[in-house]
Amino acid sequence: MAEFTFHHGGVSVPSLAEAIDWYGRVLGFELEKRFYIEAAKSHTAMVRKGPLRFEIFEVEGAAALPEDRRHPPADLRTHGNKHVAFRVEDLEEFLKEMEQKQVDIAFVVREAFGKGCFIRDCAGNLIEFVEEPN
Template identity: 70%
Template sequence: MAEFSFHHGGVSVPDLAAAIAWYDRVLGFALERRFTIAPGCRAAMLRKGALRFELFEVDGAAPLPEDRRVPQRDLRTHGTKHLAFRVADLDAFLDEMAERQADVALVVREAFGSGCFIRDCAGNLIEFVAEPDG
């Protein structure tokens, strides 16, 4: 089978400039470049170390449905659900998110690991997972 590795995830947002600022302020992603994909579709590639995140602003795009903003209800809609990133310490991460005024949608603590979902400035869900040692 061909080898491959993760390159980036992407989300559509209603305000590209606001989203670039949010991903920088809350998660530390820096703007790598802005570009146009097609008429009426502006995009930006953000980077944090080896991670990349692509944002799209499309003229006339439909708003994010309310169910897509709630982790338990989002599962009831087919399609891509979210990206998940690993964190070393969930509690420390949650403290940092509180300081940065992030919208925490859900915190889960299970024997196999803990995690949380936050919403970006457009309501898109992003998961952060802390796995137990060993």
């Protein structure tokens, strides 16, 4: 089997400038590059935090995120890509930081199988953070 590694996740947003600011201010991503994709009519940016990357698209005439895609249990009822997930050392500390930054916390899970949360970016896209059991 061919070897491969993860390169990036992608999100579509209504405002590229607002998203670049949000991903930087809230999660510590830095702008790697900006470019235009003619075929998609997309003003695009790649942001990076260490080996992690997000590609952010502002597409001319794009539709808003449907309401049912903004809530994790409802989103699972629609086929397709759901979210990306990152590991955190301490979920409770991460949640405190997100609350201090006034981030939209969509869903928190504290179950025997594990702990995690979903936050919404500035466009409502879901991002998961999980604390793996020791």
